Amino acid sequence: xxxxxxxxxxxxxxxxxxxxxxxxxxxxxxxxxxxxxxxxxxxxxxxxxxxxxxxxxxxxxxxxxxxxxxxxxxxxxxxxxxxxxxxxxxxxxxxxxxxxxxxxxxxxxxxxxxxxxxxxxxxxxxxxxxxxxxxxxxxxxxxxxxxxxxxxxxxxxxxxxxxxxxxxxxxxxxxxxxxxxxxxxxxxxxxxxxxxxxxxxxxxxxxxxxxxxxxxxxxxxxxxxxxxxxxxxxxxxxxxxxxxxxxxxxxxxxxxxxxxxxxxxxxxxxxxxxxxxxxxxxxxxxxxxxxxxxxxxxxxxxxxxxxxxxxxxxxxxxxxxxxxxxxxxxxxxxxxxxxxxxxxxxxxxxxxxxxxxxxxxxxxxxxxxxxxxxxxxxxxxxxxxxxxxxxxxxxxxxxxxxxxxxxxxxxxxxxxxxxxxxxxxxxxxxxxxxxxxxxxxxxxxxxxxxxxxxxxxxxxxxxxxxxxxxxxxxxxxxxxxxxxxxxxxxxxxxxxxxxxxxxxxxxxxxxxxxxxxxxxxxxxxxxxxxxxxxxxxxxxxxxxxxxxxxxxxxxxxxxxxxxxxxxxxxxxxxxxxxxxxxxxxxxxxxxxxxxxxxxxxxxxxxxxxxxxxxxxxxxxxxxxxxxxxxxxxxxxxxxxxxxxxxxxxxxxxxxxxxxxxxxx
Amino acid sequence: xxxxxxxxxxxxxxxxxxxxxxxxxxxxxxxxxxxxxxxxxxxxxxxxxxxxxxxxxxxxxxxxxxxxxxxxxxxxxxxxxxxxxxxxxxxxxxxxxxxxxxxxxxxxx
Numbered sequence: 001x002x003x004x005x006x007x008x009x010x011x012x013x014x015x016x017x018x019x020x021x022x023x024x025x026x027x028x029x030x031x032x033x034x035x036x037x038x039x040x041x042x043x044x045x046x047x048x049x050x051x052x053x054x055x056x057x058x059x060x061x062x063x064x065x066x067x068x069x070x071x072x073x074x075x076x077x078x079x080x081x082x083x084x085x086x087x088x089x090x091x092x093x094x095x096x097x098x099x100x101x102x103x104x105x106x107x108x109x110x111x112x113x114x115x116x117x118x119x120x121x122x123x124x125x126x127x128x129x130x131x132x133x134x135x136x137x138x139x140x141x142x143x144x145x146x147x148x149x150x151x152x153x154x155x156x157x158x159x160x161x162x163x164x165x166x167x168x169x170x171x172x173x174x175x176x177x178x179x180x181x182x183x184x185x186x187x188x189x190x191x192x193x194x195x196x197x198x199x200x201x202x203x204x205x206x207x208x209x210x211x212x213x214x215x216x217x218x219x220x221x222x223x224x225x226x227x228x229x230x231x232x233x234x235x236x237x238x239x240x241x242x243x244x245x246x247x248x249x250x251x252x253x254x255x256x257x258x259x260x261x262x263x264x265x266x267x268x269x270x271x272x273x274x275x276x277x278x279x280x281x282x283x284x285x286x287x288x289x290x291x292x293x294x295x296x297x298x299x300x301x302x303x304x305x306x307x308x309x310x311x312x313x314x315x316x317x318x319x320x321x322x323x324x325x326x327x328x329x330x331x332x333x334x335x336x337x338x339x340x341x342x343x344x345x346x347x348x349x350x351x352x353x354x355x356x357x358x359x360x361x362x363x364x365x366x367x368x369x370x371x372x373x374x375x376x377x378x379x380x381x382x383x384x385x386x387x388x389x390x391x392x393x394x395x396x397x398x399x400x401x402x403x404x405x406x407x408x409x410x411x412x413x414x415x416x417x418x419x420x421x422x423x424x425x426x427x428x429x430x431x432x433x434x435x436x437x438x439x440x441x442x443x444x445x446x447x448x449x450x451x452x453x454x455x456x457x458x459x460x461x462x463x464x465x466x467x468x469x470x471x472x473x474x475x476x477x478x479x480x481x482x483x484x485x486x487x488x489x490x491x492x493x494x495x496x497x498x499x500x501x502x503x504x505x506x507x508x509x510x511x512x513x514x515x516x517x518x519x520x521x522x523x524x525x526x527x528x529x530x531x532x533x534x535x536x537x538x539x540x541x542x543x544x545x546x547x548x549x550x551x552x553x554x555x556x557x558x559x560x561x562x563x564x565x566x567x568x569x570x571x572x573x574x575x576x577x578x579x580x581x582x583x584x585x586x587x588x589x590x591x592x593x594x595x596x597x598x599x600x601x602x603x604x605x606x607x608x609x610x611x612x613x614x615x616x617x618x619x620x621x622x623x624x625x626x627x628x629x630x631x632x633x634x635x636x637x638x639x640x641x642x643x644x645x646x647x648x649x650x651x652x653x654x655x656x657x658x659x660x661x662x663x664x
Numbered sequence: 665x666x667x668x669x670x671x672x673x674x675x676x677x678x679x680x681x682x683x684x685x686x687x688x689x690x691x692x693x694x695x696x697x698x699x700x701x702x703x704x705x706x707x708x709x710x711x712x713x714x715x716x717x718x719x720x721x722x723x724x725x726x727x728x729x730x731x732x733x734x735x736x737x738x739x740x741x742x743x744x745x746x747x748x749x750x751x752x753x754x755x756x757x758x759x760x761x762x763x764x765x766x767x768x769x770x771x772x773x
Contacts (some may be wrong), residue, residue, distance in 0.1 A: 003666055007673035011680055016686065030699040036687040049674065118700045196702075265718060265725075408754045410729045411722065412743060418736045468732040476731070615747050644717045 001055055001069055005146040008052035012099065013136035015045040019129030025191070027122040036120040040112045042125060045104035045132055053100045056093060056145050060086055066151040075157035075580035077551035082163050088171045089162045089290060090426070091305055092145035097172070098288070099135045101179040105208075106132060109183050111206060112648060119202055124190035131182050134314050142306055142654070152393050157551070157580035166226035173219030174246055176286040177513075180212025181249060184256075185281035185322075188274055192325050197332045202260055203651055207641055210261075213253040215635035220246050221630040228538040232586025234521070234601055235617045236626065239388040241367045245287030248360050248367075252280035255356040259351045260495075265411065266346055270324065272335040278322045279357075283364070285315045290367070341413030359395040363388065366491070393447050397454060400509055403502045404458035407465045426460030448517030455506045455513075462499045462506075469496075487645060494646050507629035511597070514622030523605070523616045535619040536649030537600055538562045542570070554575040554587070557604045557613045561591060573602040597624040676729065716754035723747050 023038030024030070056069070060083045065071040073086040073093070088094040113121040139145070168287040184205040184479035191201035222529040223243065224236040237243060256276035262269050324332070339346060366383040373381045408422040434453035442449050466485065472483035473491075522534035526541040533539075538559040547554050556574035560567070573589030589602040599620045606614040668694060680688070691697075702710070731741040 001669045003669035003673075004672050004676075007669070007674065011673075015680060015684070026699070030701060032697050033687040033691060033694065035699055039686050041684045047702045048676060048680065113684055119702065122699055196707075198707070199714055200710075265721060267715070267718060277669065324728045408734070410739070411725055413739075414734075415736060416741050418734065418739055421736070422734055427745075465732075468734070472731040541693050590729055650717065654710075654717060 002059075002146040004147050005055040006140075006144065007051050008048045008148070009136060009140050011145070012045050012049045012052065012103070013133065013140050015048065015411060016136050017133035018134050022483060023126035024127050025120070026328075028586075029192050030122075032118075035125070038125045038366060039114070039121070041102070042128060042132070045136075047419075048095075049100045049103040051095055052139075052200065053087075056096060057087055058313065063155070063281075065153075065155050066148050067145070068147040068149050069145045071140045071149065071152055071155040073155070074156055075155040077580055078155075078163075078548055081165070081168060081590070082158050084170075085162065086158050087165045088175070089158050089167070091177050091307070092139070092143050093134065095139055095172065095292075095307075096145050096220055097175055098518055099132070099139060100177060101175050102132055102135060102182060105179055105183055105390060106186075109186070109208070113187075113424075114444075119194050120187070120190050122190075122202070123193040124186045124262055127186040127189045127193075128182070131186070136559065138307060138310060142310060154580065157578065160576065160578045160581055160585040161230055161581045163551075163578075163585075164226055164230045166222050169228050170219055170222040173215050173222055175219075177214075177216025177219050177246070178212045178219075178249065178287060180208060180215060181281045181284045183208040183212070184277050188277040188571075189322055189325060192274070192329045192332075194262045195329065195332060199264060199619045200655075202264065202273075208255060209257060210637065210641050213250065213257060214634070214641070216246060216250045216253065217637075218630060218634055220250065221627070221633070225627060225630075228623075230585070230587065232603055233586045234588075234603060234616065236623075239366075239385050242287070242291050244363050244367050244388075244660065245283075248363055249280045249283040250288060251356050251360040251363075252276055254284055255353045257358070258356075259353050262287060262306070262346045262349055264542055266339075267337050267349075268335040268339065268346070271330065271333060274326045274333065275323075276353075276357075278319070278326070280358075281361075282315060282319050282322075285311065285318065287316060293365035295613075338490050343416075343419065345406060345409050345411045348402055348409055351405065352402045355395045355399045355402070359391060361401070362391040362395070365596055368447070387527045397447070398504070400451065400454040400458060403505065404454065404461040408461050408501075422464075425464050426457050429460035430454070430457035432456075442518070445495055445513075445517035446555040448553070451509055451513040451517075454508050458502060460505045462503055465499060466496070466588050489639060490644070491646070493639050493642055497636050497638075497640030497642075502636075503627045504633035504636055507625045507632060511622050511627075511629060514597070514625070515599075515620040518621050520619040521616070522616065522618075524576075525606075525614045527610075527612045532615065532617065533638070534617045536563050537568075537617075537619065539571070539602070539615070539616070539617060541613065544574075544607070544613070549576075550610070551580060555607055556587070556613070557607065558603060559615075561588070561600065563586075564640070571600070571602055573604040575607060583589035584621070592624055594624060597622040597628075599623045712754055712757050716758060717753065719747060719750040719754055723751055 011654045019038045022034055022041065026034035026038055032624075056067070058064075059067045059070050060074055061080070061436050063070070063074065063076055069092050073090045074083050078086070082089075086093065086273040086334040090465045091612045104532055110121065110125065110126065164562045184201075187201040187208075191198075211259060220243075223246070227233075227238070228236040253276075256273060259269050259276060260273050263273050268412060276365060287306065292311065293306055305594060311467065339350070341347065362378075366387055369383055370381045373379045387586070404426060408419070408426065421466065430453050434449065436442075437452055442452065444639035448537065466488075469488045470481060470485045474481065478488070520535045522532060524532045526532060527627060528541055528543055531538055531540040538561075540562075542558045545556050545558060554574065556572040557570045561571050566592060571589040571591050575585050576585045576587055577583075578585070586605075589604075593599070599618075601618040601620055603616040603618075604613050605616045675724065723744075726735065726743055729735040730737075735743070
């Protein structure tokens with residue numbers, strides 16, 4: 001039923017336009033029924049987006065090749081899970097997913113926002129309406145998933161690299177993050193339009209921001225793991241422009257999550273926070289533009305499309321409009337308090353913010369420079385890994401150190417005597433770890449050694465914080481150590497959830513440093529029966545086998561793996577030849593040692609007709625800590641996101657006593 | 665299929681229009697159609713309530729940091745006074761408003 005899909009999208013566009021224009025009119029003229037009507041339009045837009053998405057999904061599952069999109073991205077042989085992931089495997093479908101999540105989040109923001117403040121919400125609705133109008137217009141007029149044709153006998157199939165379980169969840173998580181950043185942006189702009197200088201918009205969007213940031217972080221880790229197991233080059237992050245496009249808004253949102261605490265606790269940095277929210281949202285739009293415009297060539301991007309100029313225009317409009325709004329409200333945003341000392345928790349947050357934004361803008365420059373160079377001078381320039389790695393070390397290592405310093409420093413100001421006492425144990429631990437690692441030969445990479453030493457300092461300071469907090473809690477309320485620890489976390493979920501997230505980032509840093517600074521690589525052509533050695537491992541190429549799967553011919557080279565004198569079993573590495581798509585993909589063999597965190601990574605680079613194979617073998621120490629970090633990151637984010645009853649009561653009391661302000 | 669799609673599309677459109685028009689259909693002639701908007705007094709009160717919560721939070725944080733040993737006794741003694749004064753100031757600033765609110769409630773009942 002492509003006609004119904006098109007009708008649903010046209011309706012969505014109409015509803016979004018009404019939310020934009022009717023909502024703005026209602027907010028400006030203070031019309032209650034009109035404002036409510038505009039809110040209903042956003043809720044209804046979600047309903048019709050669900051209808052449009054359901055129609056496309058049904059067509060994908062039923063092999064309805066009369067839909068151009070279905071024929072271009074699926075085939076009769078494609079397994080069912082990948083028919084579902086084909087929904088976001090192409091340009092038009094992924095745009096529809098954007099719209100679906102956007103309208104879903106907007107509807108939820110309206111439903112929850114009705115409890116927070118009618119005057120603020122009345123201005124949030126047109127902002128959400130504006131963003132929804134843009135995406136609905138793209139789907140109606142520029143890139144529709146409901147174009148039809150005379151149905152061919154079979155479809156073209158799905159890109160083989162997308163036929164991986166990670167593709168079922170990696171893009172949706174990224175979209176949850178990208179689109180989720182729209183909500184804090186809309187509330188921030190709504191607060192400015194309503195001329196509100198209070199923190200209601202921050203309170204209303206705290207969990208939205210955290211959720212979007214968590215989803216974006218998890219989405220990137222899932223993407224990294226997909227690249228690791230599927231793309232078959234032996235790495236997990238290649239500083240590809242599209243990968244960077246997801247990292248940049250995450251860095252901006254990380255900076256915002258830290259600086260917003262300074263606004264909440266000290267009433268400072270109001271302008272800076274507004275700018276960070278705008279930056280995070282505009283970078284999310286920019287990332288979407290990069291993936292869809294065809295201006296860059298990437299494994300992750302869609303092909304050339306007419307979307308580019310539209311996106312660029314919209315990004316310029318949003319950036320210029322929101323910056324103009326901030327500057328027109330500068331008086332409103334002026335802080336009445338000042339930073340008391342450069343040695344304080346808030347100062348460390350500020351330094352962390354400057355480093356995060358500097359790293360973010362450096363990456364942005366690396367992404368934009370080749371595009372500008374191509375457009376202005378006609379020169380094809382590639383900004384590659386050394387540029388990014390250099391700046392990652394320059395900004396990332398001090399950031400890592402600050403993660404350890406921040407928790408040890410008190411708010412407002414700290415004396416050198418207090419600092420000395422707080423720093424003693426974590427610093428001693430860090431120096432000890434550094435010295436031991438140096439003795440064991442870790443000095444072969446100076447950056448790696450510094451990263452490990454700083455990581456030990458951060459873990460030490462986090463552990464010390466938990467110990468001191470639990471001891472204080474126990475001294476106050478008695479009880480067991482685990483009980484006091486649970487009570488400590490429950491009473492300040494944001495702080496201790498944040499520490500857990502920091503621990504995850506440290507594990508990530510250890511994993512990245514270990515797998516990139518201390519890895520071993522060896523390439524060799526082998527015939528059956530021959531062996532190769534890399535690190536402590538010996539690999540014997542046993543034979544080549546072939547089998548037919550549902551949609552591909554799978555060729556695998558089998559290798560017997562030994563370490564020292566012990567047999568570690570057999571590893572299979574090879575290639576898949578996808579019939580419908582007529583494409584070949586690398587299928588790597590990975591043996592993980594979960595005790596040491598090390599991976600043995602085997603790529604069958606070239607399989608020759610005579611049965612010989614060119615193998616590329618990598619030993620990647622500590623790489624599994626990166627994936628472990630993902631779980632800890634998620635756990636910390638859940639602790640932070642979990643509603644605190646005491647916090648809810650405090651905020652409810654604040655707004656109850658000022659009921660006229662917040663009545664919906 | 666096109667006819668069915670047309671009918672379903674029509675039903676969807678009518679449902680959307682009705683839902684969007686619901687606030688007007690429910691209250692065709694309301695006695696009051698103004699959105700609540702905070703006046704200068706309420707804005708100031710909210711600002712004060714935020715300052716009060718901020719000061720109370722800072723006091724709590726200081727007490728906890730002192731108990732964990734992050735703040736020395738000397739620093740604690742220096743910081744606690746101004747913070748307590750800040751809390752008292754914000755509480756005092758909010759008090760007259762509470763009275764005037766009560767007066768307003770009494771007048772309206």
